[in-house]
Amino acid sequence: MSEEKLEIGSTYALPKAEFDNLLVRLKEKGFETLGAKVDHDTLVYEPISALADLPQGYISEQKAGEFRLKKVNHDRYFDYIPGAHSWKQFLFPSRQELFTLRKNGDGWNTELPDVEQPKYAFIGVRGCELSAIQIQDGIFMREDFTDPTYAKRRQNLFVLAVNCLHPAKTCFCTSLKTGPKASPGFDISLTELDDVFLLEIGSEIGRLVLQGLPLEASSAFLLQTAQKGLERAEKEIKRELDTSDLSELMTKNLTHSHWQEIAERCLSCGNCTQVCPTCFCWDTVDTSDLLGKETKRERVWDSCFNPGYSYYAGGNTRPTINTRYRQWLTHKLGTWKEQYGTLGCVGCGRCIVWCPVGIDLTEEIPLFREEKKS
Numbered sequence: 001m002s003e004e005k006l007e008i009g010s011t012y013a014l015p016k017a018e019f020d021n022l023l024v025r026l027k028e029k030g031f032e033t034l035g036a037k038v039d040h041d042t043l044v045y046e047p048i049s050a051l052a053d054l055p056q057g058y059i060s061e062q063k064a065g066e067f068r069l070k071k072v073n074h075d076r077y078f079d080y081i082p083g084a085h086s087w088k089q090f091l092f093p094s095r096q097e098l099f100t101l102r103k104n105g106d107g108w109n110t111e112l113p114d115v116e117q118p119k120y121a122f123i124g125v126r127g128c129e130l131s132a133i134q135i136q137d138g139i140f141m142r143e144d145f146t147d148p149t150y151a152k153r154r155q156n157l158f159v160l161a162v163n164c165l166h167p168a169k170t171c172f173c174t175s176l177k178t179g180p181k182a183s184p185g186f187d188i189s190l191t192e193l194d195d196v197f198l199l200e201i202g203s204e205i206g207r208l209v210l211q212g213l214p215l216e217a218s219s220a221f222l223l224q225t226a227q228k229g230l231e232r233a234e235k236e237i238k239r240e241l242d243t244s245d246l247s248e249l250m251t252k253n254l255t256h257s258h259w260q261e262i263a264e265r266c267l268s269c270g271n272c273t274q275v276c277p278t279c280f281c282w283d284t285v286d287t288s289d290l291l292g293k294e295t296k297r298e299r300v301w302d303s304c305f306n307p308g309y310s311y312y313a314g315g316n317t318r319p320t321i322n323t324r325y326r327q328w329l330t331h332k333l334g335t336w337k338e339q340y341g342t343l344g345c346v347g348c349g350r351c352i353v354w355c356p357v358g359i360d361l362t363e364e365i366p367l368f369r370e371e372k373k374s
């Protein structure tokens with residue numbers, strides 16, 4: 001079809017065989033294309049250069065404390081639900097140099113890292129993941145403080161979102177209204193049908209990337225098929241979290257006995273915070289060479305489950321697992337709202353899947369509510 005006719009907000013059909021050309025377009029515009037890949041029986045987000053790099057024919061089965069990739073008898077590319085990796089690692093790297101000091105005679109020279117940041121195109125961002133990015137925008141790009149690395153990477157970012165047609169059993173995005181359909185904020189959103197990808201244009205750069213590709217205006221039949229797939233996916237999501245009074249429930253139950261019951265199972269390993277796409281605790285670490293001529297300061301991911309995270313002059317403000325778990329959940333589902341205007345959870349289910357003892361916040365929260373009623 002004529003490229004002038006492409007419009008933001010409209011949906012077009014692209015034959016699957018043409019998808020590699022979309023990736024080529026992105027590369028021509030300077031983007032590094034990242035997507036899901038199978039690696040050691042799990043899914044990781046890494047550079048991709050072709051549709052064939054994606055986990056074709058895989059689904060992921062997830063439950064509390066368990067993740068399994070399964071090869072099934074179909075040839076679809078986006079039926080998996082992501083693993084432990086989230087896009088957070090690219091916008092807010094787990095290890096990032098802040099500055100290096102080099103000895104210069106009696107003094108020190110300060111060297112700042114390169115201000116240039118990569119230009120990423122994320123391929124296959126779920127609705128919940130897009131919401132998580134938007135939540136982190138509010139943390140790292142505030143009016144009173146903007147993190148320069150995050151802001152630059154975010155401004156450079158291209159988002160190709162995916163509407164989920166096969167959610168996992170641990171998903172509860174419907175409760176948080178973050179999925180299965182990706183909300184606005186994408187450059188292009190994709191729905192995978194049998195022979196084509198339906199692509200909705202969400203931004204001017206999305207429109208430019210698609211220009212010249214052999215797109216067809218989407219037929220009513222294809223749009224209806226996509227819509228039915230999304231409705232089916234929504235019905236498949238059985239896990240729920242009642243968010244109606246969540247912030248209040250959390251902040252009013254700080255001395256509830258159930259914190260201790262959770263603490264007896266929790267290992268304080270911090271897995272839940274590392275896989276969570278919205279968690280942002282960090283620490284600074286200084287490393288010196290043995291000659292005392294160079295010192296590097298880095299920002300590294302931390303976790304509110306680490307005892308050292310809450311160690312201040314004079315002692316630890318959260319010395320027990322009980323208090324650390326309570327901090328995590330009351331922040332994420334309670335005070336986060338006051339601080340940033342939203343909840344800190346998007347319902348992706350990662351913390352449930354990757355918790356080694358299978359602690360499931362959707363099962364724990366109602367216990368606070370039930371006991372409150374009684």
Ligand code: SF4
Nearest residue numbers: 276345346348349351
């Ligand atoms: S708290 Fe759990 S379900 Fe919510 S966004 Fe974080 S990892 Fe996902």
Ligand code: SF4
Nearest residue numbers: 266267269270272355
């Ligand atoms: S809730 Fe689970 S994942 Fe999180 S710190 Fe406790 S044991 Fe680790």
